[in-house]
Amino acid sequence: xxxxxxxxxxxxxxxxxxxxxxxxxxxxxxxxxxxxxxxxxxxxxxxxxxxxxxxxxxxxxxxxxxxxxxxxxxxxxxxxxxxxxxxxxxxxxxxxxxxxxxxxxxxxxxxxxxxxxxxxxxxxxxxxxxxxxxxxxxxxxxxxxxxxxxxxxxxxxxxxxxxxxxxxxxxxxxxxxxxxxxxxxxxxxxxxxxxxxxxxxxxxxxxxxxxxxxxxxxxxxxxxxxxxxxxxxxxxxxxxxxxxxxxxxxxxxxxxxxxxxxxxxxxxxxxxxxxxxxxxxxxxxxxxxxxxxxxxxxxxxxxxxxxxxxxxxxxx
Numbered sequence: 001x002x003x004x005x006x007x008x009x010x011x012x013x014x015x016x017x018x019x020x021x022x023x024x025x026x027x028x029x030x031x032x033x034x035x036x037x038x039x040x041x042x043x044x045x046x047x048x049x050x051x052x053x054x055x056x057x058x059x060x061x062x063x064x065x066x067x068x069x070x071x072x073x074x075x076x077x078x079x080x081x082x083x084x085x086x087x088x089x090x091x092x093x094x095x096x097x098x099x100x101x102x103x104x105x106x107x108x109x110x111x112x113x114x115x116x117x118x119x120x121x122x123x124x125x126x127x128x129x130x131x132x133x134x135x136x137x138x139x140x141x142x143x144x145x146x147x148x149x150x151x152x153x154x155x156x157x158x159x160x161x162x163x164x165x166x167x168x169x170x171x172x173x174x175x176x177x178x179x180x181x182x183x184x185x186x187x188x189x190x191x192x193x194x195x196x197x198x199x200x201x202x203x204x205x206x207x208x209x210x211x212x213x214x215x216x217x218x219x220x221x222x223x224x225x226x227x228x229x230x231x232x233x234x235x236x237x238x239x240x241x242x243x244x245x246x247x248x249x250x251x252x253x254x255x256x257x258x259x260x261x262x263x264x265x266x267x268x269x270x271x272x273x274x275x276x277x278x279x280x281x282x283x284x285x286x287x288x289x290x291x292x293x294x295x296x297x298x299x300x301x302x303x304x305x306x307x308x309x310x311x312x313x314x315x316x
Contacts, residue, residue, distance in 0.1 A: 010191050013282045015150045015308035018187060019074065019300040021252050021278025022146055024290045025270030026066040029260035030102075031055055037231075037263040048257055050293045056101055061293030064102040066143040066271040068095055071296065073166065074147035074303040082313035083148070083162045089120035089169050102267075104140035104233070106131070110170035120169055128172035137175045139238035141167035143268045145180040146275040149187035150307040156204060158314040159184055171235075178209035179235045182217060183272065186243070190279035198243060216240045221247040231264025238265060242272035252277035252285035 031054020032040050032047060040047060050060040072091035080087055089111075096103065096111040106127060114123040128136055145166055152159035163184045164177040171177070182201045189197025202214055216236050220243045229244055230237040242259055249255035255277035260270040278286065283301075291297055 010150060010153050010308040011282070012305045012308040013284065014191055014279050016301050016304035017252065017278030017281065017283040017286065018146050018150060018275050019070065019278070019304040020283055020286055020291060020294070020297065021256065021274030021276075022070055022143075022271045023063050023067040023274070023294055023296065023300055024252075024286055025256045025259060025272070025274030026063045026143075026267045027061050027294055028256055028290065029266035029268070029270035030058065030062060030064050032260055032263055032266040035263045035266070037261060040261055040263050040266075046257065047261055050290060058101070061290075061295050063295045064267050065100055065104065065107070065140075066268055067296065067300075068100065069107075069144035070147055070271075071299065071303070073144060074300075074307060077147055077151045077312065078303060078306050078310060081310060082315070083151070083165070085165055085169060086120045088166065089114055089123070092169065104138055104170075106136075106138050107140045107170045114169075121165075124168045124170045124172040127170075137173040137235050138171065138233050139176075139179075139235045139265065139268050139272075140233075141169075141171035141176050142179045142183050142235055142239060143271050145184055146187055147303070147307060148180075149184035149279070150191070150304065151310075151312045152184075152314065153188040153191040155314050156185060156188065159188055160204065173235075175210050175213050176235050178205055178213055179239050181205055182209070182213070183239060183243075183276070187276055187279045190276070198247065212236060213239070217243065220244045229262070231262045231266070231269060233265045233268065238269055238272060242269045243276060245269075245273040246276035246280065249277060252281045253287050253290075 031051040033055040052060040076088045109127045110124045160181045163180040167177045167180040185201030186197045229241040245259040246255045259273035260266045
């Protein structure tokens with residue numbers, strides 16, 4: 001097995017930044033979910049602080065399914081020292097059975113399918129096959145996938161396979177699977193110090209990924225106007241908007257503030273932007289005033305540091 005271990009060359013600061021950035025974007029965006037940007041501006045002005053109440057009526061710093069499912073993946077990777085899809089599905093199901101206050105429809109349906117005995121490799125596909133276009137390619141897997149980018153940052157081929165398998169547990173659509181692959185390759189590129197990680201990530205999947213996904217992301221950040229970005233839960237919209245904010249910003253704080261104040265699916269767009277910006281700028285670019293209020297902050301930091309240093313079995 002030793003020859004399959006991934007050598008660790010990942011900055012602990014950046015790894016913590018990914019998980020903390022994801023959670024910070026999630027928590028900052030949670031009270032704003034489902035509101036339009038204009039509604040947010042009228043009610044709050046520009047939101048730069050963790051807020052209580054709002055869309056889900058929770059205390060300031062509370063995270064949602066975005067962070068909770070990412071924690072399931074991170075803990076599985078650390079404890080198993082490899083990607084184990086069944087273990088991750090089991091952790092998702094255990095979390096689902098706690099009746100979380102926020103969960104996507106496709107995720108819930110796939111986990112019910114899994115609970116009824118369908119194999120983890122097939123549960124998401126079963127749900128996807130019965131969904132019509134427009135309700136079959138949500139952002140519920142891209143929001144949680146970044147722990148894989150830390151674990152397999154130095155092995156692009158394995159990272160792509162794992163990202164797609166991790167998505168397919170609940171989100172089988174090719175746009176979702178390749179969305180996770182592109183997002184994680186971009187994050188891993190920042191961890192490796194690449195000059196243009198998104199372009200490199202798109203080049204890795206150009207021949208196989210859905211054209212709509214690839215072409216929409218080729219526009220980021222310089223070939224699309226800020227006003228044309230959309231904030232729905234459609235995976236293509238989420239990735240285009242979140243990557244734009246993460247790549248156009250001068251700090252992780254700026255990226256996350258821009259993302260969540262757009263409204264719509266604000267917690268997930270904030271989480272994806274935060275993960276990328278955390279990789280790009282590191283933990284120190286996240287405000288302490290956010291981290292002090294952030295739910296699961298210590299677990300996220302520890303998991304980030306551990307994933308950055310632990311040898312992970314790359315056999316999938």
